[in-house]
Amino acid sequence: MKSAFLLSLSALALSASGALADEIRVLNWQGYGTDLDWSLKAFEEATGHTVVHEYFNSEQEMLTKMRTNPGAYDVVLVNAIYNPQATEEGLLAPIDTSALENYAGIPADFAESDLVTEGGEVYGVPWTWGVTSFAVNTQVFDPVPDTLDVLWDPAHAGRVSIRDDAVEAMQIGALATGQGINDIQDLDAVKAKLEALMPQVRTFWGSENDWNQYMAAGEFDVATYWSGSAARSAAMGLPVEFVVPKEGAIGWLDSLTIPATSEHKEAAAQFIDWMIDPEFYVKWDAEGAPASANADAAAALDETAFNRRVLGDPEVAARVQFQTPVDDDTRQQYLEIWQALKAAQ
Known part of the structure; x- marks a missing residue:
């Protein structure tokens, strides 16, 4: 009807x-x-x-x-x-x-x-x-982790991925260092945290299709992702579970x-x-x-x-920090930090 x-x-x-x-x-x-x-x-x-x-x-x-x-x-x-x-x-x-x-x-x-x-x-x-956080390969994890620290866990070295986006990466780093995503006070702490993540990274993903192909091939244990995309990936039959960790997530x-x-x-x-x-x-x-x-x-x-x-x-919604507009100067600063981190990898 x-x-x-x-x-x-x-x-x-x-x-x-x-x-x-x-x-x-x-x-x-x-x-x-x-x-x-x-x-x-x-x-x-x-x-x-x-x-x-x-x-x-x-x-x-x-x-x-x-x-x-x-x-x-x-x-x-x-x-x-x-x-x-x-x-x-x-x-x-x-x-x-x-x-x-x-x-x-x-x-x-x-x-x-x-x-x-x-x-x-x-x-x-x-x-x-939706929410930007991370999703895990459920064939690897039992139980599913509840913390961003899993991205830095040496047990998953070379099987981690993060989206190739400067603002998103800096905001993930802010959450991992206990800071707000819209007013990062300690950029040095974020830089150091992301620098420590680089050796863990298998590749930087750029699209949902990229992410799905790597996960389907069994090359990701854990990777940052979008909630809606994770729902689609699971509907496709991929062994994926999305996590909103205790540190919070990006809305x-x-x-x-x-x-x-x-x-x-x-x-x-x-x-x-x-x-x-x-x-x-x-x-x-x-x-x-x-x-x-x-x-x-x-x-x-x-x-x-x-x-x-x-x-x-x-309880989940309370852990989500919604993005606010990023000015051009801040965006450029984040881009320079991110490009330097990738270049040094």
């Missing part, structure tokens, strides 16, 4: 001629929810709009693509810590959330985040959130935005509303997804679902 949302979209499609149907161009990580075949087919049937994708491999690449390709994209996935920068550069258009039926399910702590300007204009719709929020130069803003808003629909999310979650920023979607999950059972646990 169709939801009221799907019925309203179907009515919209029936009232529109084929000439009014748009091609919506989406920029996102590959395999990250917006490009699911079954969802795109249903969306096209309901609205008449088609969706094509282009992908990026880093947030910096995403920003560069928007800067250098005006008019090329209609929906772009932007992590909340990059949203203020993209907004200040004029890359994003304000979004009328009253036109989004499913926006009512977004709780205030997400809706009033860095996606909103001081004047109250919304430049990103909270879509998914992040991803938003769906509409570029200022989009020529299909109304259709883009319809697609965003589709992506935050609980009916879509519950089906996606069964395949492995990050947590939904829509509370109605989260509540619709089965109680055994990872994103309800684990991330919905107040």
